[in-house]
Amino acid sequence: MRAVGTDFDAEGLLDGLDGAAREARLELLEQLEAEGVPLEDLRAASRDGRLLFVGAERAMGGQARYSTREVGERVGVDPDFLVALRRAQGVPVPDVDAIVCSDTDIEAARIARAFLEAGIGEEQQLAVVRVIGRGMAQTAEALRTAALELVLEPGLSEAELTRRYADRVAGFMPMIGPMLEYMARLHLRQSVRTEAINAAERQAGALPGAREVTVCFADLVGFTRLGEQVAPDELGRVAHRLVELTAERLRGDVRLVKTIGDAAMLVGPDAHAMLGVALDLVDAADAEGEDFPQLRVGMASGAALSRAGDWYGRPVNLASRVTSIARPGSVLATREVRDAVGSDYRWSPAGARSLKGVDGPVRLYRARRLVRDDAGVAAA
Numbered sequence: 001m002r003a004v005g006t007d008f009d010a011e012g013l014l015d016g017l018d019g020a021a022r023e024a025r026l027e028l029l030e031q032l033e034a035e036g037v038p039l040e041d042l043r044a045a046s047r048d049g050r051l052l053f054v055g056a057e058r059a060m061g062g063q064a065r066y067s068t069r070e071v072g073e074r075v076g077v078d079p080d081f082l083v084a085l086r087r088a089q090g091v092p093v094p095d096v097d098a099i100v101c102s103d104t105d106i107e108a109a110r111i112a113r114a115f116l117e118a119g120i121g122e123e124q125q126l127a128v129v130r131v132i133g134r135g136m137a138q139t140a141e142a143l144r145t146a147a148l149e150l151v152l153e154p155g156l157s158e159a160e161l162t163r164r165y166a167d168r169v170a171g172f173m174p175m176i177g178p179m180l181e182y183m184a185r186l187h188l189r190q191s192v193r194t195e196a197i198n199a200a201e202r203q204a205g206a207l208p209g210a211r212e213v214t215v216c217f218a219d220l221v222g223f224t225r226l227g228e229q230v231a232p233d234e235l236g237r238v239a240h241r242l243v244e245l246t247a248e249r250l251r252g253d254v255r256l257v258k259t260i261g262d263a264a265m266l267v268g269p270d271a272h273a274m275l276g277v278a279l280d281l282v283d284a285a286d287a288e289g290e291d292f293p294q295l296r297v298g299m300a301s302g303a304a305l306s307r308a309g310d311w312y313g314r315p316v317n318l319a320s321r322v323t324s325i326a327r328p329g330s331v332l333a334t335r336e337v338r339d340a341v342g343s344d345y346r347w348s349p350a351g352a353r354s355l356k357g358v359d360g361p362v363r364l365y366r367a368r369r370l371v372r373d374d375a376g377v378a379a380a
Contacts, residue, residue, distance in 0.1 A: 055166030298323030
């Protein structure tokens with residue numbers, strides 16, 4: 001016989017359910033109550049449609065106990081700064097007195113205070129958090145999907161699915177911190193290496209903070225039209241495949257800066273290496289078969305500035321514009337790229353084009369690999 005507990009029917013948490021669905025929801029609510037989830041949290045989770053994820057939230061330290069104001073007072077950090085940090089992460093910002101913070105938020109506030117005490121000011125922290133927040137939103141979604149794929153099975157009850165999912169998340173959590181720390185160290189090492197190049201360039205008289213780079217955009221042709229023809233999951237698979245193809249072909253100091261749906265942006269100091277990656281990408285997209293869109297690539301070289309994980313300057317704008325007029329399955333580059341790469345590739349003049357937002361006509365060239373005969377001699 002079931003022990004007397006909350007009357008979930010009277011609380012309205014079983015409204016609209018009957019038969020097997022009602023029994024499954026009752027089992028889930030009883031399980032969560034037995035695990036110590038307060039009735040108020042069950043009401044909120046039911047209202048928001050996230051009852052299945054309450055166990056995982058608790059495994060991540062997500063049980064709300066404090067307001068932002070209380071967190072700030074406990075840790076000794078201005079609550080307004082904590083609100084600004086939350087906003088910088090791109091998540092909803094509740095009232096400063098709303099009970100929305102957990103023990104995890106207490107620890108995060110202590111870290112923010114430690115950075116302040118180390119001399120990292122509020123604006124500097126906000127700039128870093130904005131960048132990390134963008135990546136963490138995607139990371140969290142990828143981890144959520146991975147965990148669900150591991151636990152989903154036909155016929156699972158709500159209670160069993162919730163239990164399995166919470167257990168998986170709890171198992172992941174100790175590994176996430178070390179993984180993110182390793183990735184941060186890896187990218188910081190790369191940044192230090194690039195900064196050494198910057199210092200040499202500035203000493204030679206280059207624009208302070210800027211460096212000579214080659215920028216490349218690789219764009220999936222017809223991606224928008226494809227979105228009208230296929231299911232969203234298939235469209236997502238195509239976009240994800242572009243990321244994989246790009247990452248697999250990086251070499252030298254060529255770096256994948258970001259992907260924006262149907263396009264990838266790459267930056268590197270070596271135009272020759274960048275062109276090799278660009279041509280490899282076009283070939284890789286073609287090799288995917290008729291169901292995969294062709295790529296078109298635009299490239300430009302010049303001085304650009306790196307800030308908060310993104311790049312700014314004429315070559316960025318120019319490469320984007322060049323990409324928009326490139327033919328499917330081709331690489332189109334500016335004269336600066338051609339001059340930097342030289343005769344290791346074939347170049348075909350594509351004329352001088354007027355590009356939106358760019359002063360004056362821009363001379364463009366199509367790049368191809370050299371054709372070699374049986375003796376290995378290159379032909380134009």
